[in-house]
Amino acid sequence: MRLLHNYHYVAAMVLFCIGLYTVIVRRNIVKKLIGLNIMETSVFFFFISLGYLDGGMAPIRVGKADPSRMVNPLPQALILTGIVVAVSVTALALSLVILLYRQYGTLDVDRLMREEEQSETAEREERG
């Protein structure tokens, strides 16, 4: 029953696991980044649901408003920062993806790693 009552936490954790699975298992690096964003979103969701109050009101204190009936604004403030950070990481990672694609011509992680091995063996042969 407690699990059913806290269904939003369960949803956040399921989403987190989906994201982590995508990051680890998918071979396409763009899909890995999407997985990363799913992970981020799940954590944001978790934070926001922490502050949620059923039937609560906006935390603006006017007159005799009762603070115990207000939604907790702190997680929302934190997540605003978190979103900025997540956007920056995504932007940086996507720019790296563009550079990778220009230089290797592939988005497949396995092939990227194989390229690395090939370039290393070529180097070794070059040196004799």
Place this chain on the structure above:
Amino acid sequence: MGAWRHFPILMITVPLLGAVLLPFLGYLRESWVPHVALLPLGFSTVLGFLLLGRIPSDGYLSYHLGGWEPPHGIEIRVDYVGLFLMLAICGITLLALVFSRHYISKEVSRGRRTAYFVLFLLMSGAMLGFAATGDIFNLFVFMEILALSSYALVAITGNRNAVRAAFKYVLMGAPSSIMVLLAIGFLYSATGSLNMADLAQRIAESGYTEVLTVSYILFVIGFGVKAALFPLHMWLPDAHSIAPSPISALLSGLLVEVSAFALLRITFSVFPRGAADLIGGTADAVGVAAAAAVLYGGIMAILQKDLKMMIAYSTISHIGYIFLGLTAFTAEGLTGAVYHMLDHGLAKACLFLCAGNFIYVKGYRRIEELKGAWRQMPWTCFAFALASISVIGIPPTAGFISKWYLILGNVRGEKWLYACVLLIGSILAAVYCFRVIYYMFFQAGREGAWEDSWNDAPPSMLTPVWMLSLGTLFFGIFSYLVIPSLLKAAAFLL
């Protein structure tokens, strides 16, 4: 209330502010940027030294951002251990910055040099903030500034391998940051606070033991990736060996240490002694991973053919040392860990900058190519040898002092196996360091590989290298200036 109370926040914000203003200067006069970039870091260093006498070893300086009282406002809390680390950060970043000017002109193309120095300042400021903050969400923000600037700095040369190494680093680093954020979420949900000192009290009273345990495990995984603790180290060898050498020095000499320091903060400042049963099992697992790291890093370093790759694997081994000091849970072990952060930072930064000198002068990266190097580059070779001696831990260098306390701490904590592992790690370090020293001084190189006359790197590159290697000697001989206070501070933390 003296002005010195504002020093910690100024130490952090001035480099960050410098990073914001530097692009404008780069737009007008790119050639001035390397010199002007020294100013904010120099300023922070001076403030750090001025603070030195003012913070007692069993107390702390608390600064409330914007005048908001903690636990509601953000607190900057500098204790003796934190100040010690901040000074190490200032010193090493300043020397690496001096080194950068010439080195960058070879490795980084013209349009990117301003970006390099901007990211450099951003990274330094973030590290200082990371070491000083007393608020756990603020810790996350500084960690992300640090991570983002280091991803970009690894890729700054823009060549194939650099981009690939940086992407590998992002793929491991970004999920680890999210795990830290989730851990913070769990802590907040169980206690309703974000201030570290406040958290420590509330955790002791909180009934949500499972949530707190999971939170601690997530912290360990998150910071474990950032610090490259053994099974999570995959990004490190590539990123550290492919980045420009001054950046390798920062990544290896400071970034991993600062991440280990964050875990120290979480373990000792946030989770109080009363919560030992919460984190005991995880801490044991960290100890096992750290012991494996010492051996794995050492063995892999012996097998490497590339000089920077060897130094990178040696870093993995030494991170194991630091974590073994933490998991001993004794004042001696903690002192050893903190002192090891300093001397490993100095020695590793020195080794990477020496490797940078070889690349700058000759373009040599492989260990075999160093045979007979001392004939042309004696200054670099001697500095390398001195730093290597500290890495191995031979007296009178600082490496000996920190390893002494690490082993003492593990013996006091009755962890005999780990004490043995620490000794074996030193033997492995001796193998991989003496191989390079032997090649440099006692082997004849290929015909024409080295000139017979002295033709070393320019003074602006040799000075930082020598200051770092003499630093390891200084902190070895004069360790009595610091160690008693550190022991007291460690006992205060425990």
